[in-house]
Amino acid sequence: MTLLETQNLTAHYGDFQALFGVDFTMDEGETVAVIGANGAGKSTFLRTLTGLHPSKGQTITFDGQPIAGLAGDAIHKAGLAMVPEGRRLFRSLTVEENLMIGAAGKLSGPWTLEAVYTLFPDLVAKRHNPGTALSGGQQQMVAIGRALMSNPKLLLCDEISLGLAPKIIKDIYPAVPHIRARGTSIIVVEQDVGQAMAVADRIYCFMEGRVTLTGTPHSLTREQIAHAYFGMG
Numbered sequence: 001m002t003l004l005e006t007q008n009l010t011a012h013y014g015d016f017q018a019l020f021g022v023d024f025t026m027d028e029g030e031t032v033a034v035i036g037a038n039g040a041g042k043s044t045f046l047r048t049l050t051g052l053h054p055s056k057g058q059t060i061t062f063d064g065q066p067i068a069g070l071a072g073d074a075i076h077k078a079g080l081a082m083v084p085e086g087r088r089l090f091r092s093l094t095v096e097e098n099l100m101i102g103a104a105g106k107l108s109g110p111w112t113l114e115a116v117y118t119l120f121p122d123l124v125a126k127r128h129n130p131g132t133a134l135s136g137g138q139q140q141m142v143a144i145g146r147a148l149m150s151n152p153k154l155l156l157c158d159e160i161s162l163g164l165a166p167k168i169i170k171d172i173y174p175a176v177p178h179i180r181a182r183g184t185s186i187i188v189v190e191q192d193v194g195q196a197m198a199v200a201d202r203i204y205c206f207m208e209g210r211v212t213l214t215g216t217p218h219s220l221t222r223e224q225i226a227h228a229y230f231g232m233g
């Protein structure tokens with residue numbers, strides 16, 4: 001069943017147009033990676049889906065309902081949760097308090113504190129420590145856990161690996177298939193094509209605000225991706 005669909009989606013910052021006619025569709029249960037260079041429009045696409053960027057009058061259908069133009073909290077209640085780029089924890093609160101904030105107004109579903117601790121065992125020993133005591137990777141785990149605590153139907157992750165060391169990224173990316181295994185659909189925004197290919201059922205490549213390529217990782221060649229990502233070849 002189709003979980004999310006956009007038709008001819010556009011976005012502007014004043015006179016500047018950041019998205020041009022984006023047609024996007026994903027099924028329930030899928031993990032989709034959105035790839036593209038700096039400034040391709042990936043974050044703007046996520047922000048438009050979650051109501052952080054205006055979408056009034058456009059066509060965005062989520063779980064059978066039109067969501068364009070709704071306020072962010074109504075979209076969140078409909079089952080769409082975002083892990084923001086840069087993590088943004090409440091640094092004076094403990095890990096567990098941060099996670100519980102995500103549970104406010106939660107839908108029913110598989111995600112509980114225990115399920116988040118099973119997903120990220122590193123957090124168990126830190127559960128009563130403040131956000132200030134965490135490494136960058138652990139902060140990212142809390143940010144993902146906090147978004148999951150609302151039991152979203154669709155989790156949106158903006159550049160999970162941004163600013164993290166490769167070793168730490170290796171601790172976080174394996175969580176994606178576990179999240180999917182509990183029935184939560186996922187969109188990951190990722191600049192690292194290899195990482196995206198490894199984790200996604202399907203890929204959308206953006207360039208300069210347009211979708212330039214879509215397909216399964218197996219069906220796409222390096223040449224196609226280079227062309228769609230950088231516009232060369």
Ligand code: ATP
Pocket residue numbers: 013016018036037038039040041042043044045191
């Ligand atoms: P990155 O990987 O750098 O986050 P991105 O693919 O997510 O890139 P966006 O952040 O969506 O790209 O930016 C798309 C375009 O919109 C860029 O040209 C960017 O400069 C512009 N843009 C983004 N945010 C704003 C803003 N608040 N005001 C004006 N222009 C913006």
